[in-house]
Amino acid sequence: MKLSRSFYRRSDVCEIARELLGKHLCTKLDGITGGMIVETEAYSWRESGCHAFNNKKTARNAMMFESGGVAYVYKCYGIHHLINVVTGKSESGEAVLIRAIQPDTGTALMQERTGQPLKKITAGPGKLTKALGIDMRFNGADLKGDLIWIEDKKVILKSSQIIASARIGIEYAGADAKLPWRFSI
DNA sequence: TACGTGATCACG
DNA sequence: GTGATCACGTAA
Numbered sequence: 001m002k003l004s005r006s007f008y009r010r011s012d013v014c015e016i017a018r019e020l021l022g023k024h025l026c027t028k029l030d031g032i033t034g035g036m037i038v039e040t041e042a043y044s045w046r047e048s049g050c051h052a053f054n055n056k057k058t059a060r061n062a063m064m065f066e067s068g069g070v071a072y073v074y075k076c077y078g079i080h081h082l083i084n085v086v087t088g089k090s091e092s093g094e095a096v097l098i099r100a101i102q103p104d105t106g107t108a109l110m111q112e113r114t115g116q117p118l119k120k121i122t123a124g125p126g127k128l129t130k131a132l133g134i135d136m137r138f139n140g141a142d143l144k145g146d147l148i149w150i151e152d153k154k155v156i157l158k159s160s161q162i163i164a165s166a167r168i169g170i171e172y173a174g175a176d177a178k179l180p181w182r183f184s185i
Numbered sequence: 186t187a188c189g190t191g192a193t194c195a196c197g
Numbered sequence: 198g199t200g201a202t203c204a205c206g207t208a209a
Contacts, residue, residue, distance in 0.1 A: 041204070043204075049204075050204090058193080058194070059193080059194090060193060074193090074204090075193090076203065077190055077191075077192085077203060077205055077206085078189095078191025078193090080190095080206075084204090099204090123206090124206070125205075126205050126206065127205090127206080167204075168204070168205095169204050169205070170203095172202085172203080173204095
């Protein structure tokens, strides 16, 4: 079952980031590919690690201000596509970065796209987008559509299985870089 | 550890 | 227009 819009439109982005663990991110291009989400990070306009810090809207981050339930895709270091799930109400400027998945659907296609051993796909945010075929076409895509969606397969996680830690790659954010807004299984 | 990489944004 | 910067990946 695909996650509902009301799941995404809640106000606590950290809670949503935590609850996305164990859900399944899927895309459909040549075929369906997907896997279980095992690592996420929360971002909010209130802190300096976020593209939407201070509610500053730019061409790149505009999708972060849509109402929850769409994808925000951007290119990092000119090379890698990164995907976020936009959360909250319209104009709230919050999103969850998907950092890693555990592939389980369409694995042959994912290997073909990445040319990598399957387990390496779990390793980082730029690699999972390549495996799932995600590029700028996905920016703004509706997560209840047929191109990309997140499915609840009723995986039950104990709270002891979830680790909260500091987010990766945002040293420039000063004190906000230390917020424990990264969640992993 | 270090560096390639090019889009993006704040400045004129 | 231009230059500094960057939510990464890879090799070593």
